[in-house]
Amino acid sequence: MAQLILNHLTKDFGGGRPAVSDVSLTVREGGFLALLGPSGCGKTTVLRMIAGFEQPTDGSIDYGERRLSDAARALPPEKRNMAMVFQSYALWPHMTVAENVGYPLKVRGISGETWRRKVGEALALVKLTDYAERRPAALSGGQRQRVALARCLVTSPDVVLLDEPLANLDQHLRKSMEETFRIFHERSGATMIYVTHDQSEAMALATDVAVMSEGRLVQMAPPAEIYARPEGAVVGGLIGRGSILKLPVAEHAPRALGWPRLRDAIGSAGDGLRRDVLVRPEHVRLDAEGIPLEVKACVYEGERFALTLVLPDSQALKAYGDRAIPVGQKANFSISSGWRL
Numbered sequence: 001m002a003q004l005i006l007n008h009l010t011k012d013f014g015g016g017r018p019a020v021s022d023v024s025l026t027v028r029e030g031g032f033l034a035l036l037g038p039s040g041c042g043k044t045t046v047l048r049m050i051a052g053f054e055q056p057t058d059g060s061i062d063y064g065e066r067r068l069s070d071a072a073r074a075l076p077p078e079k080r081n082m083a084m085v086f087q088s089y090a091l092w093p094h095m096t097v098a099e100n101v102g103y104p105l106k107v108r109g110i111s112g113e114t115w116r117r118k119v120g121e122a123l124a125l126v127k128l129t130d131y132a133e134r135r136p137a138a139l140s141g142g143q144r145q146r147v148a149l150a151r152c153l154v155t156s157p158d159v160v161l162l163d164e165p166l167a168n169l170d171q172h173l174r175k176s177m178e179e180t181f182r183i184f185h186e187r188s189g190a191t192m193i194y195v196t197h198d199q200s201e202a203m204a205l206a207t208d209v210a211v212m213s214e215g216r217l218v219q220m221a222p223p224a225e226i227y228a229r230p231e232g233a234v235v236g237g238l239i240g241r242g243s244i245l246k247l248p249v250a251e252h253a254p255r256a257l258g259w260p261r262l263r264d265a266i267g268s269a270g271d272g273l274r275r276d277v278l279v280r281p282e283h284v285r286l287d288a289e290g291i292p293l294e295v296k297a298c299v300y301e302g303e304r305f306a307l308t309l310v311l312p313d314s315q316a317l318k319a320y321g322d323r324a325i326p327v328g329q330k331a332n333f334s335i336s337s338g339w340r341l
């Protein structure tokens with residue numbers, strides 16, 4: 001086990017802006033990195049460079065002391081001891097589950113008892129022991145994805161690359177697969193890099209979250225840190241369900257803003273420069289001492305109500321409530337904290 005190091009990694013396909021620009025980050029040993037960002041920001045290209053399917057045009061990738069690739073040379077994918085799981089499971093339809101899982105071993109010349117033992121262990125980990133002799137066509141989507149996971153686990157890779165592996169699954173299955181990934185990560189000790197559109201998935205699984213935008217790395221931090229202290233509107237808008245308000249706060253104001261300062265900013269009609277302030281819905285609460293805000297929408301979400309409130313200058317503010325408030329009605333709210341982006 002070692003650190004995976006991306007150093008000024010760049011990939012330019014030659015069509016305008018590079019797909020990946022100057023990305024430097026270190027994935028800690030045995031870490032679980034979630035790579036997040038809007039469509040087209042370069043996530044898959046980073047993953048493909050790590051796997052060895054694309055060569056960087058600049059910068060380098062190292063695994064510990066070992067140089068995997070740079071602009072001059074690249075270790076072929078099969079020499080990297082990595083495994084990649086795709087959104088489409090890419091199982092061979094004519095092979096059984098066990099044969100699919102054991103295929104990478106066969107390619108490496110492993111057969112007989114060792115083959116059976118390793119396949120058995122991998123299938124047990126993803127709870128598919130009883131399905132060993134089935135063909136992929138006779139499996140559910142979640143089971144197929146678990147076969148793909150077992151196939152990547154069977155060779156004990158140092159690094160596992162997952163490209164939106166849960167995108168085709170329904171909400172319920174995604175939750176149970178998240179658990180499988182967590183166990184897989186704990187037991188294998190492999191470094192995992194997980195590309196996803198779904199930030200809640202990323203927050204649930206990752207030791208670190210990296211957010212990309214337009215080919216660049218915008219921020220990388222542990223999930224709780226990136227949630228509490230996002231850098232800029234891209235990260236603030238992507239992580240969690242906050243509202244980004246434009247408020248007149250001074251440049252030298254602290255990043256974390258308390259209620260008195262927020263109340264003054266919301267109440268001020270000043271034309272001064274407005275800055276992006278992120279307000280999390282869980283920090284907005286009904287408060288007799290607060291300011292009256294109109295309820296524009298109230299949606300029942302099962303465990304709570306999601307409210308959309310309107311500030312005096314018509315900006316929308318999301319909040320949670322434990323009871324319904326009729327649309328059009330005003331109630332007093334305060335905001336316990338905001339974060340200047």
Ligand SMILES: Nc1ncnc2c1ncn2[C@@H]1O[C@H](COP(=O)(O)OP(=O)(O)OP(=O)(O)O)[C@@H](O)[C@H]1O
Pocket residue numbers: 013015018019037038039040041042043044045046
């Ligand atoms: N082989 C290629 N040739 C030319 N351009 C490419 C190639 N692969 C990717 N790109 C471009 O590079 C940019 C980044 O693509 P990439 O697939 O890495 O984004 P992504 O963040 O994974 O997007 P998504 O979330 O939609 O999958 C896009 O503008 C894409 O069109």
